[in-house]
Amino acid sequence: MNYITSDLKVVGSRPIRPDGVEKVTGRAQFGADMRMAGMLWGKVLRSPHAHAKIVSIDTSAAEKLPGVKAVVTSKDFPHIANEEAFVGEGPMNFRDLSRNCLAWDKALYEGHAIAAVAATSQAIADAAIELIDVKYEVLPYVIDVEDAMADDAPVLHDDLFSAGVDPKPAKPSNIAKVVTFKKGDAEAGFKDADVVVEGRYTTKAVHQAYIEPHACLCSYNADGQVMIYSSSQGHFMVRAYCSKLLGIDLANIRAVPLEIGGGFGGKTLVYLEPVAIALSKKAGRPVKMQMTRDEVFRASGPTSGATVEVKLGAKKDGSIVAAKQVLKYQAGAFPGSPIGPGCMCGFAMYDIPNVDVVGYDVVSNRPKVAAYRAPGAPISSWAVECAMDDLARKLGKDPIELREQNGARNGTKTHYGPTHQNIGFLETLKAAKNHPHWKAPLKPGQGRGIACGFWFNIGGESTAGCHIAEDGTVVATSGNPDIGGSRASIGMMVAEVLGVPADRVRTIIPDTSSINFSFLTGGSRVTFATGMAATQAAERVVEDLKRRAAQVWEIPVEAVEWKDGKAYPAGSNAGAFEPLDLATLALKAGRTGGPIGSEVSVNAQGAGPGFGCHICDVEVDHETGAVKILRYTAIQDVGKAIHPSYVEGQIQGGATQGIGWALNEEYIYDAKGKMDNSGFLDYRVPVASDVPMIEAVMVEVPNPRHPFGARGVGEVPIIPPMAAVGNAICGATGLRLYDLPMSPPKVRAALDAVAPKMAAE
Amino acid sequence: MAKHHVSAVINGEPTEFLCETQQTLLDVLRDEIGLTGSKEGCASGDCGACSVIVDGSLVCSCLMLGCEAEGTTITTIEGIAQGDHLHPVQQKFLEHAALQCGFCTPGLIVASKALLDENPNPTEEEARYWLAGNLCRCTGYDKVIRAVMDAAAVMRGEKAA
Numbered sequence: 001m002n003y004i005t006s007d008l009k010v011v012g013s014r015p016i017r018p019d020g021v022e023k024v025t026g027r028a029q030f031g032a033d034m035r036m037a038g039m040l041w042g043k044v045l046r047s048p049h050a051h052a053k054i055v056s057i058d059t060s061a062a063e064k065l066p067g068v069k070a071v072v073t074s075k076d077f078p079h080i081a082n083e084e085a086f087v088g089e090g091p092m093n094f095r096d097l098s099r100n101c102l103a104w105d106k107a108l109y110e111g112h113a114i115a116a117v118a119a120t121s122q123a124i125a126d127a128a129i130e131l132i133d134v135k136y137e138v139l140p141y142v143i144d145v146e147d148a149m150a151d152d153a154p155v156l157h158d159d160l161f162s163a164g165v166d167p168k169p170a171k172p173s174n175i176a177k178v179v180t181f182k183k184g185d186a187e188a189g190f191k192d193a194d195v196v197v198e199g200r201y202t203t204k205a206v207h208q209a210y211i212e213p214h215a216c217l218c219s220y221n222a223d224g225q226v227m228i229y230s231s232s233q234g235h236f237m238v239r240a241y242c243s244k245l246l247g248i249d250l251a252n253i254r255a256v257p258l259e260i261g262g263g264f265g266g267k268t269l270v271y272l273e274p275v276a277i278a279l280s281k282k283a284g285r286p287v288k289m290q291m292t293r294d295e296v297f298r299a300s301g302p303t304s305g306a307t308v309e310v311k312l313g314a315k316k317d318g319s320i321v322a323a324k325q326v327l328k329y330q331a332g333a334f335p336g337s338p339i340g341p342g343c344m345c346g347f348a349m350y351d352i353p354n355v356d357v358v359g360y361d362v363v364s365n366r367p368k369v370a371a372y373r374a375p376g377a378p379i380s381s382w383a384v385e386c387a388m389d390d391l392a393r394k395l396g397k398d399p400i401e402l403r404e405q406n407g408a409r410n411g412t413k414t415h416y417g418p419t420h421q422n423i424g425f426l427e428t429l430k431a432a433k434n435h436p437h438w439k440a441p442l443k444p445g446q447g448r449g450i451a452c453g454f455w456f457n458i459g460g461e462s463t464a465g466c467h468i469a470e471d472g473t474v475v476a477t478s479g480n481p482d483i484g485g486s487r488a489s490i491g492m493m494v495a496e497v498l499g500v501p502a503d504r505v506r507t508i509i510p511d512t513s514s515i516n517f518s519f520l521t522g523g524s525r526v527t528f529a530t531g532m533a534a535t536q537a538a539e540r541v542v543e544d545l546k547r548r549a550a551q552v553w554e555i556p557v558e559a560v561e562w563k564d565g566k567a568y569p570a571g572s573n574a575g576a577f578e579p580l581d582l583a584t585l586a587l588k589a590g591r592t593g594g595p596i597g598s599e600v601s602v603n604a605q606g607a608g609p610g611f612g613c614h615i616c617d618v619e620v621d622h623e624t625g626a627v628k629i630l631r632y633t634a635i636q637d638v639g640k641a642i643h644p645s646y647v648e649g650q651i652q653g654g655a656t657q658g659i660g661w662a663l664n665e666e667y668i669y670d671a672k673g674k675m676d677n678s679g680f681l682d683y684r685v686p687v688a689s690d691v692p693m694i695e696a697v698m699v700e701v702p703n704p705r706h707p708f709g710a711r712g713v714g715e716v717p718i719i720p721p722m723a724a725v726g727n728a729i730c731g732a733t734g735l736r737l738y739d740l741p742m743s744p745p746k747v748r749a750a751l752d753a754v755a756p757k758m759a760a761e
Numbered sequence: 762m763a764k765h766h767v768s769a770v771i772n773g774e775p776t777e778f779l780c781e782t783q784q785t786l787l788d789v790l791r792d793e794i795g796l797t798g799s800k801e802g803c804a805s806g807d808c809g810a811c812s813v814i815v816d817g818s819l820v821c822s823c824l825m826l827g828c829e830a831e832g833t834t835i836t837t838i839e840g841i842a843q844g845d846h847l848h849p850v851q852q853k854f855l856e857h858a859a860l861q862c863g864f865c866t867p868g869l870i871v872a873s874k875a876l877l878d879e880n881p882n883p884t885e886e887e888a889r890y891w892l893a894g895n896l897c898r899c900t901g902y903d904k905v906i907r908a909v910m911d912a913a914a915v916m917r918g919e920k921a922a
Contacts, residue, residue: 016855023863024851026798026838030864033797123783209898211802211810212864261800261864262898293803484861484899645858649900653861656901680807680896687893688902689886696903 001539003496004640004702004709010495011708014645015502017488019259030259031215031231032290039217040069040118042272042279042289043125045132046299047107047114050365050673051141051154054105054114058133062117065131067124070283073115074102077278078247087240089233089268089371089522096334098245100368101274107136108156108333109365110674111298113271118279118287141365141673145330146307148174148364156333156363176335177361179343183415189322189354193313197390200309201383203722203740204666205330207302208372209685212261214300215290218276222284224248226277228255233267233481234520239512245274256511257481264657265371266301268522297678302667303372304329304337308383310346318397320406323352327359327380332368337361338376341456344416345719346380348454349425349611350406355415365673371522373654374455374715378661378722382740385451385723389730399450399727400433400613408454424637424701425454425611431699432613437633442731446619446630449727453612453719457712458523459604463516464534466494466541467597472583474498476507476537477599478530479518484653484714485646486526490534492642493708497538499565500582516601524712527642528703529604535707540598548592549580606705610712612636614655614720618728625748627663627729633695634720639703639711651696651717658721660686666741765828771796772840780827786820787811789827790837798838798867802896809895812868812875813837819875821894838867841874849912849922850874859908861899869895873909881917885910 003011022028059071077098085092098104103112115132119125140154147153153174161169164178190196216230226248232238235255243250260267272289280287291300306329313322325346329337343359392399407429412420432438432450442448465477476494480486491507498505518530542562549567550557559574560567566579589596617631634655641647664684668676677683702709722740730736735750764779771794780789787804790796790813799822802808806824813822814836822837841848850873853859860866869892876883876891883891888909889902897905914920 014858017858019863020855020860021847023860023866024847024854024870025842026796026867028863029797030800032791032801123781210862210864211808211896211898212800212862213802259864260862261802262862264898290801293805293808485858643858645904646861649858649861649904652901652903653899654901657898679805680803681805685896685898686901687896688906689889689893691902693906694901694903 001707003707008496010492010502011642012644014643015488015492017485018491018507019482019487028259030212030261034217034229034258036217036219036286039286039288040120040283041122041125042116042118042276042287043129044113044275045115045129047103047110047112049107049136049138050110051139052107052136053139054103054107055135055137057115059115061133062128062131065124065128067120068117068128069120069285070118070279071115072275072278072282074104076282077102077245080245087237088520089265090338090375091336092269094244097241097269100334101245101271109367111295111367112333113299116275116279118283143364143366143669143673145305145328145362145364148362149328149360156365160335160363174363175360176331176363177339179339179359181343181355181357181416184354186322186324186354186356190313193321194316195391195394196311196313197387197394198311199383199387199738200307201386201738203306203379203382205302205305205366206661206665207297207683208264208266210262210264210266213291213293213296214271216273216276217286217288218273218280219286220277220281224252226253228253228273229258230273231258231260231267233260233263233483233522235481235512236517237268237520238270238273241270242274242277246277254511254513257509260481260483263483264373265375265522268371268520271300293680294678297683298675299367301370301372302367303375304331304369304379305667306330306379308379310383310387312387312391314391314395318395318402318405320350320352322354323347325357328362329360329379330366330369331361331363332366333363334368335361335363337369338371340376342376342380345377345454346384348414349408349452351408351412352406357415373657373718377453377455378658378719381453381719382722385720386726386736389449389727390736400429403452404429420609422608422704423611424699427701428611428613428635428637428699431697432615432635435615435633435635435697437615437631442617445732446617447728447730447732448615448617449724449731450613450615451720451723451727453716455524455610455715455719457528457607457610458525459529459607460519460525461603462518462530462533463599463601464490464530464537465515465597465599466534466537468541468582468586470586472581472586474500474505476505476534477510477515478507478534479515480521480526480530481509483521484650485643486530488646489527489642490531493531493535494538497535497542499563516599524714525607527710528607528706528712529602531710532604532706533600533602536602537598537600540600541596544596545585548585548588551592552580552588553577608639608703608705608711610637610716612716612720614724616724616728618725618732620729620732620747622751625744625751627725627742627747629659629691631692633697634717635697635699636713636716637699637701637711638713639706640700640709641698642708642710644698647698647713648696650714652694654714654717655694655721656686656691658718659691659725662722662725662740662742664741664743767828767831769830769832770834772837782828784827785823786825786827786830787822790822796837796839800864800867809872810865810868812871812895814871814875819872838871841870848874849915850877850909852922853908853912857904857908857911859900859904865895865897869897869905877913877916881913883913
């Protein structure tokens with residue numbers, strides 16, 4: 001059923017989230033909060049070298065240390081084959097993931113896991129790590145993406161031959177894949193253009209920087225049954241990876257989802273769980289592992305740093321006739337950067353007849369990248385949206401109007417294939433243009449920028465349930481870890497269908513053995529896809545309740561209607577009966593067919609794409625180069641906000657992460673290929689005093705493929721901020737900055753470079 | 762080496778514990794006493810997820826040794842509510858949806874309570890600078906600041922809870 005035009009009572013309201021009280025009182029159980037009797041502490045030995053052959057590992061001294069119960073290396077993992085995995089978000093390979101969890105023959109980045117120990121205390125585990133003797137043969141290394149593409153670059157993998165190149169290259173290289181998209185004839189388009197803008201933009205690797213470090217507690221029992229308690233974006237994902245990496249049947253692994261302390265894509269793969277299981281198996285005791293912040297930075301995440309060249313050509317009237325992009329993304333030590341979505345998203349917002357995009361997925365001696373909110377899109381759009389601003393300036397056009405003129409609408413064919421349907425980009429731009437922020441006056445020295453963002457959103461396999469307890473209260477189940485309030489939104493959709501208040505529904509996330517499969521929490525899919533399953537589960541329950549009422553009244557089921565949580569006879573012809581509410585029907589369940597409940601699995605299609613437009617005002621301190629965000633408005637088509645507060649929260653949080661990416665965040669490497677800023681003091685995420693209130697404006701163009709019209713909302717808001725800030729800096733100073741982050745030293749250097757010229761003028 | 766025997770009042774309860782010299786107060790709270798509401802996000806005093814109040818001062822419990830707690834009075838997130846009666850800061854965090862993942866929330870709530878104990882009428886800027894030691898990666902701080910300002914108004918008696 002579709003409720004888009006219905007009079008909704010619960011959906012669209014702002015009830016208190018079901019997991020709220022335990023989170024404000026400190027009782028919520030996150031990854032590191034679990035304990036078990038007899039539990040050991042596991043620790044990982046990590047490579048001090050950016051690139052080295054592992055000649056030998058001698059663990060004998062560590063094993064002899066009192067309190068040490070197990071030591072593992074990659075020899076304790078099966079040697080699995082090169083096989084594509086579709087378990088996580090983005091491209092992944094089971095063999096590569098195994099090698100990332102514990103290095104096989106080479107350490108490929110500083111921080112790469114080499115061996116692990118389990119001991120009776122953390123202090124003993126730390127001491128044992130020091131006693132493992134690893135002989136390395138240090139190899140030349142390469143950190144930056146264009147260096148890694150050079151002919152004479154040190155090659156990380158001697159079996160890696162660039163995919164997407166015909167004929168297959170004769171020798172291995174660090175270029176894992178070349179991706180191309182073509183539409184029309186870009187060269188002819190540029191010849192036809194009156195105005196051309198171009199630029200070469202760079203970004204640095206940035207970390208998702210969830211505040212909760214990775215943590216798990218695993219127990220391998222003598223009968224081969226495994227328990228995993230961990231914090232992740234998908235307990236079915238954890239189960240699948242552990243099964244494959246260790247050769248354990250899926251049904252013998254029970255993964256329990258603990259509360260997740262932020263993920264943003266970074267918890268869509270495993271680092272610790274397979275290692276903890278291997279240690280537990282060897283020690284015969286449960287093993288708990290948790291990363292330090294230093295390990296989180298050095299060995300997990302981040303997303304790609306990149307180089308992006310962009311060129312746009314337009315007619316004098318503003319219509320864009322040609323666009324070109326060359327993108328080079330760092331993958332880290334193993335193939336799998338988000339180059340695909342990077343190649344698609346930059347121009348996906350515009351109707352351009354001639355497009356040419358080439359992307360490179362490039363390995364180097366850095367930690368393997370992980371998904372990060374709209375993977376690939378922010379990097380690509382940083383370049384395109386700055387170029388759009390330059391184009392507007394050159395044409396003398398308003399930047400929003402330039403986007404309206406060229407903006408994608410229903411029926412626009414993208415350069416990567418699909419045709420846009422049911423999108424709300426123009427509505428989003430209109431809301432931006434009409435927002436008071438866009439019209440507010442600026443003081444001298446201040447600048448305003450806008451930029452836009454696009455994300456596909458995804459659906460996929462999801463399971464949810466709806467169970468009526470014996471007293472008529474409701475338990476909803478979701479197969480997806482709740483990362484930003486999905487228990488609230490799923491419970492609200494169930495409540496709406498059942499016609500009961502939101503607080504009558506308690507939503508929980510069962511373990512992998514207690515609910516059917518769900519793909520992981522990512523791609524902004526849970527409220528869409530799992531919400532669809534939950535809606536259908538509640539609808540089945542309503543049908544069943546009507547059948548039961550009909551049975552009690554001895555009338556045909558067609559003569560029963562369900563509204564406001566009660567069964568009513570449908571009209572006077574059906575008979576005169578007192579309505580039956582949930583509690584009464586639950587009480588009679590034993591006499592009407594037994595327990596009442598439903599679990600529905602779907603493969604949801606039709607996730608409506610999301611578009612956003614951000615407006616940013618800045619002031620630049622010419623003495624220090626510091627950029628202050630004065631005002632920020634984030635406008636987004638959200639389809640239908642199920643719980644508006646958590647939709648706003650996604651937008652505000654994503655925008656703030658983008659502001660961090662724009663102004664401060666970056667992986668800094670020293671001359672030996674080691675990360676130089678692996679803590680929150682030096683890797684500076686935005687703090688409360690860095691940002692103003694972030695005004696989230698929700699545009700609602702319903703997605704007809706979702707029962708309530710919802711679109712995914714979590715990814716889009718991180719895409720526009722970098723260019724919105726960059727364009728605002730350009731407005732304030734007249735300077736176009738091409739390199740992220742636009743941190744004080746870089747801004748100051750750019751100001752200094754033009755200062756003599758400006759003084760002379 | 763023998764462990765230290767430490768006595769402190771934690772959340773109103775006289776508490777004794779044994780700890781090793783190198784164990785931080787955070788380690789003691791989480792691993793020895795079982796108060797896991799205080800979180801470890803960095804262990805270097807940069808994220809504030811382990812914030813507790815020691816003798817009236819807001820501290821990162823990862824920067825204080827367990828044995829330094831001798832004779833102190835400590836409030837952790839588990840001691841902010843009175844039974845099932847939530848503190849106004851907790852209530853306003855819920856009402857304003859000032860949490861998403863909830864991992865930084867205990868530290869933010871402890872830090873916000875400490876702010877309002879010291880300054881019942883903060884400006885938005887004062888609240889932002891006070892909470893600058895508590896990283897939140899989910900919310901962008903907007904709803905957090907609104908919750909704190911609203912809780913302050915309730916605590917001043919300017920509006921009903």
